[in-house]
Amino acid sequence: MRYRILGESGLRLSVVGVGTWQLGGEWGRNFSQSETDAILDEAAAAGINFIDTAECYGDHTAEKLIGNYLSRRDRSQWIIATKFGHRFRGFMERDEAFGADDMREQLQASLLALRVDRIDLYQFHSGSDAAFQNDLLWKALAEEKQQGKIRHLGISILGKGSERQAREGRPRGVEALQVVYNRLDRRAEDLYFPPARRDGLGILARVPLASGLLSGKYPPGATFAPNDVRARFDAAKMQHDMAEAAQIAAREVPAGVPMSQWALAWCLRNPLVTAVIPGSKSPAQVRANAAAANLVED
DSSP: OEEOOOOOOOOOSSSSSSEEEETTTTTTSSOHHHHHHHHHHHHHHOOEEEEEEOOTTTTTHHHHHHHHHHTTTOOOGEEEEESSSSSEEEEEEEEOOSSSHHHHHHHHHOOOHHHHSSSSEEEEEOOOOHTTOOOHHHHHHHHHHHTTSEEEEEEEEOOOOOOHHHHGGGGGEEEEEEEEEETTTTTHHTTTHHHHHTTOOEEEEEETTTTTTTTTTTOOOOOOOOTTTTGGOOHHHHHHHHHHHHHHHHHHOTSOOOHHHHHHHHHHTTTTTEEEBOOOHHHHHHHHHHHHGGGOOO
């Protein structure tokens, strides 16, 4: 495994982390505690030390599974990131909750679910610019940080983007940006990398496998089950991206290199990207993802 410092935060992250949206039940099935334990034990064995989760991956469901795991392991070995701003109501249904009091309530719920005393990286989660510009929210976050419940602050930028949040995060105490970034979606290079470089912010690349399309598993024409979140995505765009992924596999991926590992390493070719956060449904997928670190040159 390789490690990088997250911006100027001092946090030393494995370049491959563990994304945990799948643990909330929206990737086609629910996960048991034993399955979660196996995934995270395999991550630890591979040298991964970074877990990214959120308040609305289920109703703190992913956090609870992670918290149960952490209660039986050495917490100090892990850097834990979670998020705030939404309340889970059902499959792909959330209510926004970005007020200062909402944040405090969610922070306490996340601390209890994760069974920790503080969050290593607490992230504003896919909110609007109007929610972002609430000075009372950032004052409250600073207070919670002073009380020791939060170590560092970040922004997980909404998929369709907000340049304002990237530009104006640092004055609000933000030290990291989590953005959609992969070989099929390079918008972050123009929108978010320049302010991150200017302000010393770390970049976390989410959806690095383009929702699995860069895994090499889904040929053009593939479809997804109704209980898979990808069935909700724009069908025409999905088919376009599948076709482009097939061309990338043929033209860019070296012979003998698994496409998923190549795609993760592709994101990490830029040293501004601290870590990628692929989700994993099994220990085998964790092992495969972690092996992408062998393709990274620093």
